[in-house]
Every structure is written in structure tokens, then in C-alpha cells.
Amino acid sequence: MHILVIEDDREAANWLLKGLREAGHVADLATNGPEGLQMARDGDYDVLIVDRMLPGMDGLSIVRSLREEGDQTPALFLSALGEVEDKVEGLRAGGDDYLAKPYSFSELLARVEVLGRRKTAEPVQTRLRVGDMEMDLLKRRVTRAGQEILLQPREFKLLEYLMRNAGNVVTRTMLLENVWNYHFDPQTNVIDVHISRLRGKIDKGFDKPMLHTVRGSGYVLKAD
Amino acid sequence: MAPAADSTTHSTPAETGGKSSGTGKNADTSQAGYAAETVTGRGPHTQRRGIWRVVRTSTFRLVAIYLLVFAVSVAAVLAYTWWQAQRLLQAQIEQTIAADVRGIAEQYAINGPGGVVAVLRRRTQQGVPGGLYLLSGPDGKVLAGNLPQLPEELQKRERSGWVDFTISVITPSGPRERHVRAYYIHLAEGLHIVIGRDIEHLFQFRRVIRNVLLWTLGLTTLLGIGGGLLLSRNFLRRIDGITASVRAIRAGRLARRVPVEGSGDELDRLAEALNDMLDQIERLMQGMREVSSNIAHDLKTPLTRLKAQTENALRAGGEEQRREALASTIAQADELLRTFNSLLLIARAEAGQARAGFSEVDVAEVAREVAELYEPIVEDMGGEFALHAPRRALVLGDRQLIAQALVNLLENAMKYGVPKEGALRLSVEVRTGREHVDIIVSDNGPGIPEEMREKVKERFVRLDKARSAPGSGLGLSLVASIARLHDGELRLEDNAPGLRAVLRLPVRRDAGKAGQSKGDRGGGIDTSGEARA
Numbered sequence: 001m002h003i004l005v006i007e008d009d010r011e012a013a014n015w016l017l018k019g020l021r022e023a024g025h026v027a028d029l030a031t032n033g034p035e036g037l038q039m040a041r042d043g044d045y046d047v048l049i050v051d052r053m054l055p056g057m058d059g060l061s062i063v064r065s066l067r068e069e070g071d072q073t074p075a076l077f078l079s080a081l082g083e084v085e086d087k088v089e090g091l092r093a094g095g096d097d098y099l100a101k102p103y104s105f106s107e108l109l110a111r112v113e114v115l116g117r118r119k120t121a122e123p124v125q126t127r128l129r130v131g132d133m134e135m136d137l138l139k140r141r142v143t144r145a146g147q148e149i150l151l152q153p154r155e156f157k158l159l160e161y162l163m164r165n166a167g168n169v170v171t172r173t174m175l176l177e178n179v180w181n182y183h184f185d186p187q188t189n190v191i192d193v194h195i196s197r198l199r200g201k202i203d204k205g206f207d208k209p210m211l212h213t214v215r216g217s218g219y220v221l222k223a224d
Numbered sequence: 225m226a227p228a229a230d231s232t233t234h235s236t237p238a239e240t241g242g243k244s245s246g247t248g249k250n251a252d253t254s255q256a257g258y259a260a261e262t263v264t265g266r267g268p269h270t271q272r273r274g275i276w277r278v279v280r281t282s283t284f285r286l287v288a289i290y291l292l293v294f295a296v297s298v299a300a301v302l303a304y305t306w307w308q309a310q311r312l313l314q315a316q317i318e319q320t321i322a323a324d325v326r327g328i329a330e331q332y333a334i335n336g337p338g339g340v341v342a343v344l345r346r347r348t349q350q351g352v353p354g355g356l357y358l359l360s361g362p363d364g365k366v367l368a369g370n371l372p373q374l375p376e377e378l379q380k381r382e383r384s385g386w387v388d389f390t391i392s393v394i395t396p397s398g399p400r401e402r403h404v405r406a407y408y409i410h411l412a413e414g415l416h417i418v419i420g421r422d423i424e425h426l427f428q429f430r431r432v433i434r435n436v437l438l439w440t441l442g443l444t445t446l447l448g449i450g451g452g453l454l455l456s457r458n459f460l461r462r463i464d465g466i467t468a469s470v471r472a473i474r475a476g477r478l479a480r481r482v483p484v485e486g487s488g489d490e491l492d493r494l495a496e497a498l499n500d501m502l503d504q505i506e507r508l509m510q511g512m513r514e515v516s517s518n519i520a521h522d523l524k525t526p527l528t529r530l531k532a533q534t535e536n537a538l539r540a541g542g543e544e545q546r547r548e549a550l551a552s553t554i555a556q557a558d559e560l561l562r563t564f565n566s567l568l569l570i571a572r573a574e575a576g577q578a579r580a581g582f583s584e585v586d587v588a589e590v591a592r593e594v595a596e597l598y599e600p601i602v603e604d605m606g607g608e609f610a611l612h613a614p615r616r617a618l619v620l621g622d623r624q625l626i627a628q629a630l631v632n633l634l635e636n637a638m639k640y641g642v643p644k645e646g647a648l649r650l651s652v653e654v655r656t657g658r659e660h661v662d663i664i665v666s667d668n669g670p671g672i673p674e675e676m677r678e679k680v681k682e683r684f685v686r687l688d689k690a691r692s693a694p695g696s697g698l699g700l701s702l703v704a705s706i707a708r709l710h711d712g713e714l715r716l717e718d719n720a721p722g723l724r725a726v727l728r729l730p731v732r733r734d735a736g737k738a739g740q741s742k743g744d745r746g747g748g749i750d751t752s753g754e755a756r757a
Binding site: 102154180182183184185186187188189190193194197 | 561562565569593596597598600601604624627628631635638639699
């Protein structure tokens with residue numbers, strides 16, 4: 001993936017670039033607002049990682065300008081301002097995701113990869129398919145290898161999110177935000193319990209498990 | 225008015241200075257400010273102040289403007305009344321004169337001048353009230369009538385028409401001028417006829433009106449200015465009270481409050497609002513002070529540990545050891561971050577900023593969602609989980625914060641509420657009352673001793689027993705702040721055995737009735753009052 005990082009803190013930026021490159025992505029850096037906007041306009045990026053507070057032009061304005069020009073490149077805001085209102089403000093300006101500092105790299109990577117995929121896919125789908133698992137969004141039915149799996153509504157939502165992001169790591173925070181719509185971190189492993197219940201329903205009795213735990217990051221749903 | 229008179233002399237130099245030049249006026253202002261400040265310093269001696277300060281108040285200005293408007297309207301009404309009345313009277317007089325003129329003209333047409341003389345004699349003998357008549361010859365000799373002579377203004381006149389003149393009348397108190405309105409006829413033979421009426425009463429009427437006007441305006445102005453001064457002085461006194469308090473607070477006496485008279489008027493409301501603001505600021509400052517000292521104390525320990533571990537990692541020989549030390553360092557850092565985030569959340573909740581984002585929140589729904597999130601984990605722990613919630617329980621608040629509070633209570637119960645023997649029985653109950661919605665989380669664990677129940681709501685306070693378990697000591701304190709943010713409260717009670725935490729939130733006023741009425745229940749999809757998870 002081709003990623004543009006707009007971040008004025010050199011040390012944080014280098015750490016970010018290094019991590020992204022190690023994960024197999026191509027990453028460029030802009031260290032101020034106007035430069036970032038110019039690079040975002042000129043280059044063909046899959047994802048923008050934008051710091052909120054930048055010299056010259058703040059992150060919100062950059063993304064707002066791009067959106068006004070019709071540029072829909074997914075953007076993830078990074079900010080020390082972590083409160084819900086700030087998140088809402090970022091999303092309203094045209095951002096696609098928001099991560100409060102300090103963040104863990106695995107959390108950032110998972111979100112960036114999910115955003116990068118979103119750019120290419122996602123016409124309105126009524127059916128999701130991962131390997132031999134199929135989800136009918138209209139009939140609210142899930143089958144694996146033709147065998148119906150009965151799910152609770154929340155389990156269905158959880159699986160839907162995992163299927164939409166199949167192949168990508170999703171973190172516990174992402175699940176809590178997107179499946180439960182809660183923007184805080186519980187102290188206990190609530191998500192793990194829900195995942196293990198879901199796993200019991202979709203993987204038990206099948207020879208190949210699909211829902212995998214990624215240590216230190218989160219979970220991934222994949223066909224093989 | 226004695227103090228006012230006293231203060232007039234007091235401020236005379238300032239007054240003349242203000243009139244002569246702009247700088248003088250400035251000097252006056254600063255002097256007044258200085259005076260107020262020193263007076264404040266001295267205490268209750270606030271009565272000494274210049275009348276010009278009173279005059280410059282907005283109350284006085286309002287009174288003056290009102291007075292002006294009132295005076296102008298009164299003058300206008302009186303002038304109009306007078307003008308209309310006079311017009312009417314004058315028209316009546318002119319009509320009677322015209323009737324007279326017609327009668328005399330007829331006589332003249334029939335009998336000539338002799339007829340006119342006869343009529344005039346008859347009229348004067350009859351004594352028509354206020355009627356004045358005259359017929360004089362070309363030489364000015366009076367032939368008939370009760371006017372002593374042809375008035376001077378008419379001697380040269382040759383054209384007939386309406387005339388006004390004055391005559392002198394001898395009264396017991398001396399000669400007096402009287403106004404006359406008359407019709408003057410100049411006949412071809414050099415004869416002059418004057419048929420008029422005494423209209424002195426019209427002029428008297430005008431004088432009365434003018435006097436009434438002058439008296440009214442004079443009295444109104446006097447009373448208005450006096451009242452204005454009194455009102456303004458009262459107003460100024462109260463404003464000075466507020467100013468003095470604000471100055472005292474600025475000078476560092478933070479506990480000082482603006483005086484409230486108890487009349488409930490707009491100044492009292494202002495004073496109350498100011499006091500509320502001051503209370504809030506004081507609370508915030510106190511909170512900040514507390515938090516900073518707590519942070520200093522309680523974050524030092526984990527930071528020291530973190531540092532030691534990092535140093536160990538640096539010194540450690542084996543790759544595996546190093547890896548382990550680093551992993552533990554990250555875990556510690558995460559724990560610190562979480563503590564820090566909780567502190568920020570508490571600070572935010574206490575600052576009340578979040579109120580701006582308040583909206584209608586269905587606590588019952590939040591409870592169902594959170595219960596659904598936590599039920600599996602409680603069951604995995606081998607515990608029992610029960611939820612009792614009505615279909616709807618609306619409050620005005622922040623959904624994220626309320627959910628966070630409930631999550632904290634649940635996690636608290638899961639961490640500290642497990643009984644030594646037997647299984648954890650955790651229940652979440654939402655109860656709606658007329659005024660409040662209660663979110664009740666109860667467990668069957670060891671509970672909290674009564675003397676510690678208030679204490680544990682403070683930041684970083686943990687029960688001794690709990691020290692071994694992980695936690696920052698901020699969970700309940702965050703719940704308490706969230707409760708306060710919503711004008712509610714957190715109560716910790718004995719569940720015998722166990723702890724019963726009651727998060728009480730005020731019901732959303734306008735929606736409360738709808739949420740409880742039977743009609744509303746019937747209209748919903750789910751008609752059962754309770755749901756059990």
C-alpha cells in the first residue's frame with residue numbers, strides 16, 4: 001500500500017515510517033501542513049495518516065480541502081486530543097478514522113490496512129463470502145460449508161465486521177468501537193470472551209479454523 | 225436627600241472639571257474608581273460617593289429618558305386638547321357673530337343706517353353676554369353701541385372682515401386689557417360697524433392650560449429626578465457590592481461571595497449566577513490542586529518501577545530475558561496510560577464541559593448493551609448475571625460516559641465482589657422513579673466497610689485488601705464524577721452480603737412523563753415491562 005504520513009514530530013514519524021515499511025508498505029513523509037496537502041494532491045496514495053496539529057495548516061483543514069476537491073483517499077487522524085468530541089470533529093471534517101496518541105503501532109497498522117482496503121472494495125454488498133463461509137446480509141443468515149450457523153444479533157454484527165475486514169488484523173478497540181459503539185477501553189478482556197464464543201460457533205466442528213488470534217494485536221478472519 | 229446634598233459639595237471640583245475639558249472628565253472617572261477601591265478596603269463605609277456617579281448610572285439615564293418621553297407626551301396631549309377646544313370655542317363665537325352680522329345687514333338693507341342704530345341700541349340694552357357693538361360715523365363719532373370708540377387698528381381700515389383687537393376695561397382693581405374678536409363692516413357712507421365678542425375667557429383658558437402644563441412638567445421632572453437619584457443610588461449601592469466582592473476575590477480572598485438581597489430580582493439573579501460561577505471555579509481549582517498532588521504521589525510509584533524495569537532490560541544478558549522485561553515494560557506503560565486517561569476523563573467530567581454534548585440517553589438500553597457485553601465473561605468466571613431493566617429510562621446525558629460508569633461498576637464488582645466461597649452473583653438493575661433513574665449494580669462479595677464507603681470514591685483510594693488486585697483506584701472515583709456531571713450521585717450501600725452501588729441520575733424532565741405513561745408503553749413493540757438478560 002502507498003501511504004502518506006503527515007506528521008511534524010520527526011521521531012514519531014520515523015518510527016511510523018519504519019514500522020509501515022517493515023509491514024511491507026511504501027510510506028512517504030510530509031512534515032508540515034502545506035507540504036502534506038501538496039503531496040496528497042500530487043501523489044496517488046491509498047491511505048493518509050494525518051496528525052491533527054501541524055505547522056502551517058492543521059490536519060482537519062488538509063482533509064477538508066482534499067474532500068472539497070473530490071479526493072476521497074481514506075484518512076486517519078492522529079491526535080493527542082483523544083476525547084469523543086474531537087473524534088467526531090475529525091470524522092465530520094472528512095476523516096475516516098481517528099486514533100488518539102499515544103497509540104500502539106499494531107493498532108495503527110490494523111486500522112490503516114482496513115482503511116486501505118476500503119478504498120478499493122465496497123460497492124453495496126448483500127452477501128459476504130470468506131472461504132467457505134457465507135453471510136446473507138438481507139436474510140441475516142450465515143452458513144459455513146453450506147451448514148447454517150445460528151448467531152445472536154451482536155455475534156452477527158461482530159462476524160460481519162470481521163468478514164468485511166477479512167484478511168486484516170482488527171484490534172479489540174476497533175471491535176469495541178465498531179461493533180458496540182463504545183469509545184473506551186475496558187480493563188477486562190470482554191472482547192476476548194465474545195470472540196471465543198463466536199469462534200465456538202463458526203470454527204468448532206470444521207477442520208480449518210478461520211478466526212485467529214494475533215498476539216499483541218487482535219484478531220484476523222481468513223480462509224486458510 | 226441629605227447625603228446627596230453633602231456629596232454634591234464633595235464633588236463640585238470634579239463636576240466643573242468635567243464640564244471644562246475631556247481630561248478633567250477622565251480624572252473624575254479614575255478618581256471615582258480609586259475612591260471605590262479605598263472605600264472597599266475600609267469596610268462598610270460605602271455611603272460616601274459623588275452625586276455624579278449616581279447621575280451616570282444606567283438607571284438614572286433610563287429614568288431621565290423615560291421622563292423626557294413622558295413630558296413630551298404630556299405636553300403634546302395638553303397642546304392638542306387646548307388647540308381643539310380653542311378651535312371649537314372660536315368657531316362658536318364666530319357663528320354667533322356671523323348671525324348678528326346677518327341680522328344687522330338685513331336691517332341695513334331694509335331701514336338703512338337708522339335701522340342699524342336701532343338694532344345696536346336694542347342689543348346693548350338687552351345686554352348680550354360679552355357682546356360688543358359699535359357704529360361710528362365718518363368722523364369717528366360713535367353713533368351707537370357699547371364700545372367707547374372705534375379701535376385704532378380699524379380707523380384706517382376700509383375692507384370688511386374678521387379682526388382681533390384689545391380694549392381697556394376699567395375694573396375696581398384698575399384698567400385691564402381684554403381680547404376681542406369681531407367682524408368689521410365698512411359701509412360706503414363712511415360708516416363703520418363693529419360686531420364683536422369678548423374672548424378673554426379663551427385667553428384665560430389658554431393660560432390655565434399653560435400653567436397646568438408647566439406645573440405638570442415641573443413636578444414630573446422634579447419627582448423624576450429625585451426618584452431617579454434614589455433608584456440609581458440603590459442600584460449603584462448593589463452594583464458596588466458586587467464590584468467590591470469581585471475586587472476582593474481578585475485580591476485573593478477566594479471564599480468571598482457576591483451579596484444576595486433575597487428579593488429575587490435581576491440583580492439577585494446576576495449575583496446568584498456569579499456565585500454559582502465562583503463556586504464552580506473554586507471547585508475546579510480545588511479539583512486541580514487535588515489531582516496534581518495525587519498525580520505526583522501516585523504516578524511516581526509506577527513510573528519508578530517502570531524505570532527500574534527498563535534499566536534491568538538494558539542490563540539483561542539473554543535475548544529472552546530482555547524480551548520479557550520489555551513486554552512487562554509495555555504492560556506497565558499501558559497501565560500508566562490507562563490511569564492517565566481515567567484521570568483526564570475525571571477532570572473532564574468535573575469541568576462540566578461534557579454537558580455541552582448532552583443528549584437524550586436511554587439508560588435501560590445502555591444497561592442492556594453493557595450487560596450483553598459483560599454477561600459472557602461473568603458466566604465464564606462461573607458467576608451468575610442478572611439484568612432487570614424497564615423498556616425505557618431516559619436521562620439527559622452522555623451515553624459514552626454513562627456506559628463507562630456502568631462498565632466501571634461492573635468491573636469493580638467482578639474484581640472485588642467475588643465471595644470467598646461460592647459463586648459471584650452480579651446483578652444490574654435499572655429503576656425509574658418520578659425524579660430519578662437508578663442504575664444499581666450489586667454483588668455478593670465482601671462489600672466495603674461502612675466507614676470506607678465515602679473514602680473509596682476519592683481518587684487513588686483502594687481498600688487494603690484490594691492492593692493485590694490490579695487497578696488504579698480510580699474506577700469508583702470516575703463513576704462518582706460522572707454522576708456529579710449529570711447532577712446525580714453515586715451511593716455505596718450494603719447488599720448484605722456484598723456491595724450495592726447505586727448510580728442515581730435525574731430523569732430527563734420533558735421526556736420523563738412520556739417514558740412512564742401507559743400510553744407510551746402500549747405504543748412500543750415490546751409491551752413487557754422488564755427484560756431479563
